[in-house]
Amino acid sequence: ENTPPLAVPEHSVESFTRSFLRELNYGRGVDLDRASANDKYFALSRAVRHYLTTRWLETLRNQHRDQAKTVAYLSAEFLLGPQLENALLAADLEDIARDALANLGEDIEELRAVEVEPGLGNGGLGRLAACFIDSLATLNVPSVGYGIRYEYGIFKQTFVDGKQVEKPDHWLHLGSPWELPHPEYSVPVWFGGHTEEATNSAEGARTWVPSWHVTAKPYNYMVPGYRNGRVNTLRLWSARARHDFDLREFNAGEYTEAVRARTFAENISKVLYPEDSTPQGKELRLQQQYFFVAASLRDFLDHVLPEDYDLHNLPNRITWQLNDTHPVIAVPELMRILVDEKGWDWADAWAVTQKVFAYTCHTLLPEALEVWPVELLGRLLPRHLEIIYRINEEFLEEVREAFPGDELRVRRMSIIAEEPGRAVRMAHLATVAGFKVNGVAELHSELLKDKVLNDFAEMWPDKFTNVTNGVTPRRFVRLANPGLSELITAGIGDGWITDLEQLRNLEPLADDPEFRRAFRDIKGANKHRLAQVLKDRDGIELAGDGMVDAMVKRLHEYKRQSLKLLHIVSLYEGIKSGRIPLESVTPRTFVFGAKAAPGYVRAKETIELINAIGRTINADASLEGRLKVAFPPNYNVTLAEMLIPAADLSEQISLAGKEASGTGNMKFALNGALTIGTDDGANVEIRKLVGDDHFFLFGMSEPEASDLQAEGYDPGAYYESDPQLKAALNLIGSGHFTGGDRDGAAGSIFASLTQRDRFMALADFRSYMDAQERVESAYADYESWSRSAILNIARSGFFSSDRSIQDYLDRIWGAKPIDQNH
Ligand code: 26V
Numbered sequence: 001e002n003t004p005p006l007a008v009p010e011h012s013v014e015s016f017t018r019s020f021l022r023e024l025n026y027g028r029g030v031d032l033d034r035a036s037a038n039d040k041y042f043a044l045s046r047a048v049r050h051y052l053t054t055r056w057l058e059t060l061r062n063q064h065r066d067q068a069k070t071v072a073y074l075s076a077e078f079l080l081g082p083q084l085e086n087a088l089l090a091a092d093l094e095d096i097a098r099d100a101l102a103n104l105g106e107d108i109e110e111l112r113a114v115e116v117e118p119g120l121g122n123g124g125l126g127r128l129a130a131c132f133i134d135s136l137a138t139l140n141v142p143s144v145g146y147g148i149r150y151e152y153g154i155f156k157q158t159f160v161d162g163k164q165v166e167k168p169d170h171w172l173h174l175g176s177p178w179e180l181p182h183p184e185y186s187v188p189v190w191f192g193g194h195t196e197e198a199t200n201s202a203e204g205a206r207t208w209v210p211s212w213h214v215t216a217k218p219y220n221y222m223v224p225g226y227r228n229g230r231v232n233t234l235r236l237w238s239a240r241a242r243h244d245f246d247l248r249e250f251n252a253g254e255y256t257e258a259v260r261a262r263t264f265a266e267n268i269s270k271v272l273y274p275e276d277s278t279p280q281g282k283e284l285r286l287q288q289q290y291f292f293v294a295a296s297l298r299d300f301l302d303h304v305l306p307e308d309y310d311l312h313n314l315p316n317r318i319t320w321q322l323n324d325t326h327p328v329i330a331v332p333e334l335m336r337i338l339v340d341e342k343g344w345d346w347a348d349a350w351a352v353t354q355k356v357f358a359y360t361c362h363t364l365l366p367e368a369l370e371v372w373p374v375e376l377l378g379r380l381l382p383r384h385l386e387i388i389y390r391i392n393e394e395f396l397e398e399v400r401e402a403f404p405g406d407e408l409r410v411r412r413m414s415i416i417a418e419e420p421g422r423a424v425r426m427a428h429l430a431t432v433a434g435f436k437v438n439g440v441a442e443l444h445s446e447l448l449k450d451k452v453l454n455d456f457a458e459m460w461p462d463k464f465t466n467v468t469n470g471v472t473p474r475r476f477v478r479l480a481n482p483g484l485s486e487l488i489t490a491g492i493g494d495g496w497i498t499d500l501e502q503l504r505n506l507e508p509l510a511d512d513p514e515f516r517r518a519f520r521d522i523k524g525a526n527k528h529r530l531a532q533v534l535k536d537r538d539g540i541e542l543a544g545d546g547m548v549d550a551m552v553k554r555l556h557e558y559k560r561q562s563l564k565l566l567h568i569v570s571l572y573e574g575i576k577s578g579r580i581p582l583e584s585v586t587p588r589t590f591v592f593g594a595k596a597a598p599g600y601v602r603a604k605e606t607i608e609l610i611n612a613i614g615r616t617i618n619a620d621a622s623l624e625g626r627l628k629v630a631f632p633p634n635y636n637v638t639l640a641e642m643l644i645p646a647a648d649l650s651e652q653i654s655l656a657g658k659e660a661s662g663t664g665n666m667k668f669a670l671n672g673a674l675t676i677g678t679d680d681g682a683n684v685e686i687r688k689l690v691g692d693d694h695f696f697l698f699g700m701s702e703p704e705a706s707d708l709q710a711e712g713y714d715p716g717a718y719y720e721s722d723p724q725l726k727a728a729l730n731l732i733g734s735g736h737f738t739g740g741d742r743d744g745a746a747g748s749i750f751a752s753l754t755q756r757d758r759f760m761a762l763a764d765f766r767s768y769m770d771a772q773e774r775v776e777s778a779y780a781d782y783e784s785w786s787r788s789a790i791l792n793i794a795r796s797g798f799f800s801s802d803r804s805i806q807d808y809l810d811r812i813w814g815a816k817p818i819d820q821n822h
Pocket of ligand 1: 123128273276277278362370440661662681
């Protein structure tokens, strides 16, 4: 029971060297002369892990002893990014490890490059989950992340003839030193079958007789707080075929068939779905969702809670935070456990269930709201469908009582949609069951109440709240931008790393010419580093000493990469036609990073067009290298950490009312880029904080955009009335960039913008061009630009994910950070 805690190894180069060599010899079975880069990377990672393990065990022991209120973050995605650098930072081993390796003749940077980042997420939602668990640990909150250990993460993007080609991301190929499997905590997850009359007498109970199951095997990952002695756990589930399958069930001679059948079960955690909108209603995806949720509930109830725990107290012990609707099947699962398995009456079970789930919505696009066909859900999870029906029945009764005679409202609010086919609306289920519903930026939360979930907000106004997103300053400033971090620390001390509002103290330094010069030097060095990496990796050349203008995010029509292209083409066309004198153009590199969902045709065409335009512009000697387009393939966390610190200008140009929050916008501001953006998502809050003088606002506001939509939007009118817009579009449509081809990507994008333009890029074009002119003249005074950049940093402390987590604690969870020494 009371094993004394292992001592943390001594913080010294000697001790670290011993750990490293021991891991190399005993862990990998090689000596230094014969070790591969992977061997050394493993030994290094394992040595670092030793320094955190004692803390991890302590945290787990305290958590078990205290039985404190816990936050379980349920998320189908955790886009973690490289682990080694973060562990080195948290354990305060950066210098020691570098020196230890140098003494052995090894370069730590070379070993870091071996790491394949775990890309277990699509974009914003998955990266947010990773920032949040970092902040939960740093704020000392008892918490656990639950998700899926995909064998293949987000695909690796390559370009072939400028077209996106996806390659599988077998990130576990060489093994991962960061995970610890715990097969002894495996749990079965059942599917299919039918339901029968209950064997217990609880009101509302039935018995589920499922027909097949898989085993969910947990892998634990350390989530270290920033130098605070806490190490939380991220538990990711891997699907295994039931280990005890009985060969007598198969006829003689079917041995190989039986073994082969295992792969069916193991498919469940095989691959991350790379779509992040327009749900496909794929059966395997629903299997994934139920798989990780059922395993996580079971894990918490059976392994975390004491054996005799009275589940009536559950709301004091846990909040299950639902990261979008992906885990919402947890709601009927908990009801099933309480009613069918534990024998509670329905009403008692519902009372508890309604107090333990909270729901975060991450979108505004109606097509991104998940719905599951009743037929599919009923086939895979027949008992859960029955439970959802009953929840809906009672809920609709409540609606009828609150709004007598309003059957239209009842139909709108129903958890079950009738058209086009019967389907379960997961956002409605989450909103009915959750005790809180939050949006991810102020504007988004308002639009949820006023539009997307308006009926629900009228019924339960107090259920709705906002928590504006944030990003972890450890990874996105301290690790990504060491130069800037040192400068900040020299100016105001290092408290900002865990208390980002302290960046305010930089404000006076924005007026200090020495400080500004130092800032510019760092920005320049970061650009150099980026230029070097892009050259080595992809053979890309940047515009020498110019502005770095970055648009990095998933490729989506609503994010309007096409509007960015219209700006680039218009500049190019202006220069070529003599309208714009070349000398007047600020040298600038337009950097794109974007993956398209493999089935999203227009997004893929946009990628092709970006590459085509880039190829033409980059090869045009008459531009004297003043304009460049750099589109490095496979934008991921690793590349983000390289790119964001080098940027001068951050492009956040979605149509107002479409981007829930954005988090890249925050990362750029914190690294001293100025934003050109619409009044959308968290841009609104960034602009309010940094001030209009240090932000380039353009475009319609959300009400203006929705009015224009309602009036009937005609992109053709904009095309006809703005000669520069017309010239840019015509140049694209003419095949100028596509080797004369007018039919492929160029023709398709031309037609879609001029005929439909769902996200009104043409309507915002003129205002965007004007804002870009303001950017050019501001940049011409780089002294004053750098002052604005520093003020952006100083005023963006609000966007720490530590602040987001504090808001979740105050507004939703009611959990308290733990005093470590108690
Ligand atoms: C949605 C869906 C829809 C069903 C099909 C599968 C699937 C997979 C992932 C997603 C997530 C898309 C939603 C998302 O990533 N939203 C982004 O969340 C960020 C964090 O809150 C926010 O900053 C971005 O504005 C928002 O687009």
